Amino acid sequence: MAELAYREALRRALIEEMDRDENVFLMGEDIGRYQGTFRVTAGLFEKYGARRVVDTPISEPGIVGISTGAALMGLRPVVEMMTMSFSILALDQIINHAAKVRYMSGGQFSVPLVIRGPGGAANQLSAQHSHSMEGWYAHVPGLKVVAPSTPSDAYGMLKTAIRDDNPVIFTENPGLYGIKGEVDDDEFLVPFGKAVVRREGTDLSLVAYSRMVHVCLEAAERLDKEDGVSVEVVDVRSLVPMDTDTIFASVRKTHRAVVVYEDWKSGGFGAEICTRIQESCFDDLDAPVGRVGGLNVPMPYARNLELQCIPNADDVVEKSRQTLQGVI
Amino acid sequence: MAELAYREALRRALIEEMDRDENVFLMGEDIGRYQGTFRVTAGLFEKYGARRVVDTPISEPGIVGISTGAALMGLRPVVEMMTMSFSILALDQIINHAAKVRYMSGGQFSVPLVIRGPGGAANQLSAQHSHSMEGWYAHVPGLKVVAPSTPSDAYGMLKTAIRDDNPVIFTENPGLYGIKGEVDDDEFLVPFGKAVVRREGTDLSLVAYSRMVHVCLEAAERLDKEDGVSVEVVDVRSLVPMDTDTIFASVRKTHRAVVVYEDWKSGGFGAEICTRIQESCFDDLDAPVGRVGGLNVPMPYARNLELQCIPNADDVVEKSRQTLQGVI
Amino acid sequence: MRRNGKGASFLSTKESKKSKSKPSASNGKPTRKELEQLVEDLRWMYRIREFEDQSMRAFRNGLAGGYLHVYTGMEAVAIGWIGEKREDDPVIAAYRDHAYPMLMGVSPYEVMCEIMGRRDGTSKGKGGSMHLYSAEKHFFGGWGIVGGHTAMGAGLAFAIKYRGEDRVALCFYGDGAANAGIVYEAMNMASLWDLPVVFLIENNQVAMGTRLEYHAADPELHKRAVGFGIEHERVDGMDVIQVRKDAARILDYVRKNQRPYVVEVMTYRFAGHGAADHDQSLYRSKEEVEQAKKRDPILLLSQYLLKHGAIEESDLEQMQKEAEKEMAEVYEKASAAPKPDPHEVYEDVYTDMQPEEGH
Amino acid sequence: MRRNGKGASFLSTKESKKSKSKPSASNGKPTRKELEQLVEDLRWMYRIREFEDQSMRAFRNGLAGGYLHVYTGMEAVAIGWIGEKREDDPVIAAYRDHAYPMLMGVSPYEVMCEIMGRRDGTSKGKGGSMHLYSAEKHFFGGWGIVGGHTAMGAGLAFAIKYRGEDRVALCFYGDGAANAGIVYEAMNMASLWDLPVVFLIENNQVAMGTRLEYHAADPELHKRAVGFGIEHERVDGMDVIQVRKDAARILDYVRKNQRPYVVEVMTYRFAGHGAADHDQSLYRSKEEVEQAKKRDPILLLSQYLLKHGAIEESDLEQMQKEAEKEMAEVYEKASAAPKPDPHEVYEDVYTDMQPEEGH
Ligand SMILES: Cc1ncc(C[n+]2csc(CCOP(=O)(O)OP(=O)(O)O)c2C)c(N)n1
Ligand SMILES: Cc1ncc(C[n+]2csc(CCOP(=O)(O)OP(=O)(O)O)c2C)c(N)n1
Ligand SMILES: [Mg+2]
Numbered sequence A, B: 001m002a003e004l005a006y007r008e009a010l011r012r013a014l015i016e017e018m019d020r021d022e023n024v025f026l027m028g029e030d031i032g033r034y035q036g037t038f039r040v041t042a043g044l045f046e047k048y049g050a051r052r053v054v055d056t057p058i059s060e061p062g063i064v065g066i067s068t069g070a071a072l073m074g075l076r077p078v079v080e081m082m083t084m085s086f087s088i089l090a091l092d093q094i095i096n097h098a099a100k101v102r103y104m105s106g107g108q109f110s111v112p113l114v115i116r117g118p119g120g121a122a123n124q125l126s127a128q129h130s131h132s133m134e135g136w137y138a139h140v141p142g143l144k145v146v147a148p149s150t151p152s153d154a155y156g157m158l159k160t161a162i163r164d165d166n167p168v169i170f171t172e173n174p175g176l177y178g179i180k181g182e183v184d185d186d187e188f189l190v191p192f193g194k195a196v197v198r199r200e201g202t203d204l205s206l207v208a209y210s211r212m213v214h215v216c217l218e219a220a221e222r223l224d225k226e227d228g229v230s231v232e233v234v235d236v237r238s239l240v241p242m243d244t245d246t247i248f249a250s251v252r253k254t255h256r257a258v259v260v261y262e263d264w265k266s267g268g269f270g271a272e273i274c275t276r277i278q279e280s281c282f283d284d285l286d287a288p289v290g291r292v293g294g295l296n297v298p299m300p301y302a303r304n305l306e307l308q309c310i311p312n313a314d315d316v317v318e319k320s321r322q323t324l325q326g327v328i
Numbered sequence C, D: 001m002r003r004n005g006k007g008a009s010f011l012s013t014k015e016s017k018k019s020k021s022k023p024s025a026s027n028g029k030p031t032r033k034e035l036e037q038l039v040e041d042l043r044w045m046y047r048i049r050e051f052e053d054q055s056m057r058a059f060r061n062g063l064a065g066g067y068l069h070v071y072t073g074m075e076a077v078a079i080g081w082i083g084e085k086r087e088d089d090p091v092i093a094a095y096r097d098h099a100y101p102m103l104m105g106v107s108p109y110e111v112m113c114e115i116m117g118r119r120d121g122t123s124k125g126k127g128g129s130m131h132l133y134s135a136e137k138h139f140f141g142g143w144g145i146v147g148g149h150t151a152m153g154a155g156l157a158f159a160i161k162y163r164g165e166d167r168v169a170l171c172f173y174g175d176g177a178a179n180a181g182i183v184y185e186a187m188n189m190a191s192l193w194d195l196p197v198v199f200l201i202e203n204n205q206v207a208m209g210t211r212l213e214y215h216a217a218d219p220e221l222h223k224r225a226v227g228f229g230i231e232h233e234r235v236d237g238m239d240v241i242q243v244r245k246d247a248a249r250i251l252d253y254v255r256k257n258q259r260p261y262v263v264e265v266m267t268y269r270f271a272g273h274g275a276a277d278h279d280q281s282l283y284r285s286k287e288e289v290e291q292a293k294k295r296d297p298i299l300l301l302s303q304y305l306l307k308h309g310a311i312e313e314s315d316l317e318q319m320q321k322e323a324e325k326e327m328a329e330v331y332e333k334a335s336a337a338p339k340p341d342p343h344e345v346y347e348d349v350y351t352d353m354q355p356e357e358g359h
């Protein structure tokens, strides 16, 4: 068992998959000679050369288009978006081309394409660079969408993504790259569509993915200490396919749920999760499904305002207390 | 009181606003010499000339960018997207530029821009041309989003949109252009942020916008006749700002709600409406908030499959009956 | 308003003046083998034209819906280029796509089924007229977003180069599509990375209802390759003999040099933009169409073949009749073919799972 | 892999050879008025450079965050072009945007406040380093999406033309941005509609960590205007005297002819890409930077002014000191300025309403 940072776990997955399959190649801005903005691809240009680690011009639509074309021919491109915010420029290529060709061709073609990169806010990147995109992608049939929260999942799910024959949106988060965790030395895969309970509890279910899982764990800890309530934390991990069974089982046990996501609150994918919970667990619920999302504003630059916008443990604790009314 | 088709009502609004304000101009593909794909701009090129009715190349990102630049200088562009599906190419310009410059400039600039066009499926346009985009836009702070269902609202809300100092996404629907309705001969505006009850009822609230309002009215009629239940239909009209008061008041009266939208079911904006209803009306609800959305597949071409995908009155009746269990 | 551009030049033999291939037809005596191939080309022209008439009929009769765009008038382009490419050279195109897959070996029946939304269609009825595909025959679609497929075209070539294969990717797009920004991203990367792709502009001088001179600052669209260091030229697309020469030369260049190429093929559509284009007078005169029809590819080719004694007048009638009959049968058979089953709606979204079901 | 492009040519006086303006400095005796203006230019160079040093200091000290890109080395471009444009000619630019608003009349204090996220900032602290704006001074930002603002640049010119105003829009963007497809959509429309806009490529020969030769098929980026029928050229951006001449000539051309223009201004950034660019050796050698510094705009201009007796050595030191002092004070004052109030987070999303509040 080695302790790896999230970025190192991703890098290990890339190396193993590139070694395993000659069809796997990397493409993106500054990923090669410059080693990658978040250094996920550090050293890979030197290791695999310009053929398999392709530095591109700043042309997101073109990059995704070229990758999709290559995938239609059977290659397995892994595209890095320097930040997921830039994938907005390529949305037409992603959702209208890569995600649809299988259906439009009646199953003749598949697009084994991975698009990965950090989604969400970092430190004062301001309005144009802080988007959470996973909710939009999860809305689009034909895409799979995952958002691992730990180094081990980052490793195992990236390998699964690369082996998947469908386009996969693989969302990382700037705040996760540095976090460390145990990753088994033996090769393993983490399947899509399986949520995991990160912390067991009986009074309330916190449902989250990506970095917000850590925020929820912190909130759960505090609620335990300060309010004596037992909080369960469900890490959704994979938005499409989504393991609603695990989420519903948790809610049926605790009778209360709060869904937490970093994206703008209104219309975020958390609303879909809330809706599914109340659709399926209505009779089990003792309180409305609560949610905590990012403030509905373009991300401001000033650090104090920015911190206001991104959900933190305080926000989760507060909403949890509301949802637990009567219990505490 | 004249009876006007939806497209004629839009056209009347354009003419009045262009006559009223020299800063208003139209831009889009084939809107001028070719009279507009859905003929909303018929005759306007002849009336106002190439300066104010601008035929463009097929360059959606560029068109929105140029319009936004012109809006920053104080002009009031009304951009037609031949279909809202093509606005995906311009999403970065819309959500990352037009929608954010006010915030990023600390309120120095405003973008009085209207982007209008048909969203949703028509008749076998297949996967790349049948998108409902309003949910994505409604997710983005800085945009206003409206989706009128009647000629009168189309007229009054388009005028409001053109006079609004913020970017407005004005969603029409291919199936609405031909429908007729009374439009007052005297000029009037329909304000944003006011929902309207299209049909009163006591047992169930159907909540919808755009063409789905008509589907709901048909379903309500049938539920009345076939099941003897009294169904209320709320036309949301304006997604941002959204008049949740009217929606909640209806639900508090009927204790049951079904939200209906044409967009893909999973992650559609209807999920946001469901979530808000259960957040605010939990104790008033006698059943989970139901919803009816489009099937989660790229739009198929074959007419029989396509009809399967688009929600119709049968689907709404069926979901309503489920939601009314115990009542009927 | 435009200053620098020349007006949209009309179709004439002059168009091919710039071609670096030797002018055809007039010079040299064709071999028998050449003539045989050209007779085949003529047969194809009739077949495609008849097929398109039947596809329009399907639309009029409510058997096809959506947007339906026929290739009538432009036949020489696809026949010449697909005729000269190698079997495994991949092709990608826009929505005016009925001709390509047929020329590549897909049966007219399968194409017509797709247009009618039938289970026997190339995409099992899910794609429709705009979204034809054949993985087996190396036809990569069939795309509806104007310009959207051009980067994928470069991507096909990327894969060819990655694997060191001896193939050339052919990417067809329209004059209107040439205004989509992604085309220039694709050109830059294709040139930067030496991708063997032909960007083939089918310049029929109009984009839906907007004429070339109102949508392109300089109507010589091939010149847009200059800034990306790509070879480029404008050639004729009505005389299939000339088209074949240019195609052979350019495909050869790309194959040998492993470099992209931008070729602007001047052509004309005799039909409306799509089946729903009801008023062509909004963008062109009857005279313009008549003028263009003087260079109808069928006319040019049949005159040539008659002149060289490869066919007789009666053969023309015969070919036309055969094509009519064949395509009428295709129409009948396709219109009797089964529609997709309801459960198929959830299939082919993913390779290995289904999306969440239900409304 | 590239075949046709020339290697990224290095900065040298040769670069300006193509300029259609007469070469400067060497020929003709400057008037006193000209010299006075050039002394002012030199003062601005020092001020900008000092300002940038302070902005980097703010970043190092945790008073600024995010991405912060300094203009060091490129001063002559903005000074020359903004110096020659008219006051009400609008300007739009990318994220490396500290210099423009200051040159247009925004106080360094307001800019520094914005960089530090303070309420006195140009955007009340909401925009930050990349998103400076001044409606009053006609500065339209300050944009972070590479290439994203270029169509808006054409849009500024669209409004000018629509209203029949006598203004020219100036749109600055980088060599990396020249690969964004939207640029070519904007060029096509600007040419088609005769919009008075200058597309000004600040070619500093690198995009973040990717050198020109790895991102552009042909490193002569101005040539990309050819296909759109737009006048274009490559000029020097280090010698401010030459920059002013070219700027005056080109702005005059655009104003008179009501036509767009593409000008590629060759320059160099002495600093890293952004404050977080820790290893420049990944894309350039120390020698390359040293070589470029031989044409440091401050050096070139001060040599010229010394030669013409407009200043003495001691003036240089004096100017430098003054700039240092001024910007150190700006830093101190800004770092003591108040931060935005929490309630401001909901303001300025819309002109007339607030978004839904709360988490
Ligand atoms: C991005 C996008 N914008 C607009 C359309 C609508 N549209 C379909 S075809 C067409 C004209 C395209 O013209 P051209 O590229 O010249 O091809 P042609 O139809 O002449 O073969 C337009 C505007 C579209 N499908 N996609
Ligand atoms: C669409 C987009 N892709 C990527 C980035 C990340 N990025 C920021 S600056 C930059 C390099 C731009 O280089 P250039 O245009 O030459 O400007 P310079 O920094 O040299 O002034 C990159 C890749 C971005 N901001 N936007
Ligand atoms: Mg055309």
Ligand SMILES: [Mg+2]
Binding pocket: D174, D175, D176, D202, D203, D204, D205, D206, D207, D208
């Ligand atoms: Mg640069």
